[in-house]
Amino acid sequence: MTRHLLDVDDLTPDELEEVLQRCVAADPRPVLAGRGAALVFEKPSNRTRNSTEMAVVALGGHPVYLKQDEVDIDGRESAEDVARTLALYHSVIAARVYDHGVLERMAATVTVPVVNLLSDRSHPLQALADLLTIRAEFGDVAGRTVAWVGDYSNVARSLALASAMAGMDVRFACPRGYQPDDDDLDTFVALGAAEVVSTDDPVAAVAGAHVVVTDAWYSMGQEAEASERRPIFEPFRVDDEVLAGVADDAIFLHCLPAHRGEEVTNSVLDGPRSRVWPEAANRLAAARGAIEWLVERSLGPEHGSHP
Secondary structure, three states, rough: OOOOOHHHHHHOOOHHHHHHHHHHHHOOOOOOOOEEEEEEEEOOOOHHHHHHHHHHHHHOOOOEEEEEHHHHHHEOOOOHHHHHHHHHHEEEEEEEEEOOOOOOOOOOOOOOOOOEOOOOOHHHHHHHHHHHHHHHHHOOOOEEEEOOOOEOOOOHHHHHHHHHHOOOEEEEEEOOOOOOOOOOOOOOHHHEEEEEEEEOOOHHOOOOOEEEOOOOOOOOHHHHHHHHHHHHHHHHOOOOOOHOOOOOOEEEEEEEEEEEOOOHHHHHHHHOEOHHHHHHHHHHHHHHHHHHHHHHHOOOOOHHHHO
C-alpha cells in the first residue's frame, strides 16, 4: 500500500518512532538504487533543496530538481497530470508548494509516495528534524515542554503534532488572531500531549520550558504583510529577557532563515542555548529516514535490503 507523508499525523506514534530510528541509522538502505526522485519546488529553499537532494543520493537514487516554471502546476497542467507524469519516471515525488490541497490531489492520483517539503498547512520534515534535535539533547522527551512563540504557522502546527505524539507538553504564545484554533488544540491533546496551553504572554509560555521555538513573523509569499505584522509581533521577539525563566537546560530552535533582530535577537540565535545549526543539519537525516521508510512501505520490503 502506498504511503504518503503530507503531515506528521499521517504516521501513527509507533510509525513516527520507526521513522526517527531510520533517521539516525548509520547505514541507510539503498531503497532508491537505480531510481529517480522528483523534487518539485514552487517555492525556493536553501536547506530543503540541499537536504532532500543529498538524502536521495544517500539512498542510492537520482534527484531531479524541478522549478515552478518547469512544471507550472495548475497552469500548463493540472496537479494530477503533473503527478501522473512524474510517477512514470520516479519512485517518489517530493514537493514544496503554496497550497496544501495540491499535495492532497497529487497523493490521491499516484501510487508512488508523495512527501510534503512544505505547504501552507504543514512542514513535516522540519518537525522530524526538530524532534531529532530535541531527542539528541534530552534523550527521553516525554514530559518535556515545547513552547512556540510567534505566529501559529505551518511549522508550528507540524512541530506541535510531532511533540504531542512524542508525549511532550505543548505551549503557544501568539498574538490574538494568530493563535491555534480549538480544533488543533484538541488534536494535540488527543495525540498525547499532557498539557496544551495557548496564551498571548510569551514570558508565561516559556516559563520552565525545555525547548523554545520561533519562526519568521512573515514567510515567503507574505512579504506584503511585513509592515502590518511587525508591530503586532514585536512583543513576541525572543530575546534574553524572554528566556530568563526557561528551564536551566533549555534550548532554542528556529527553522531558518531568521530575520535577525525581528523574531529573535542575535544574542539568542548565536547564544549558548541555540541549536539551530544541529537542527538544520538534521533536515538531511529527517528527509533520508522519511523517504527510506515511505519507499520501503510503498514498494515492498525487497527494497529495504542491501544488494
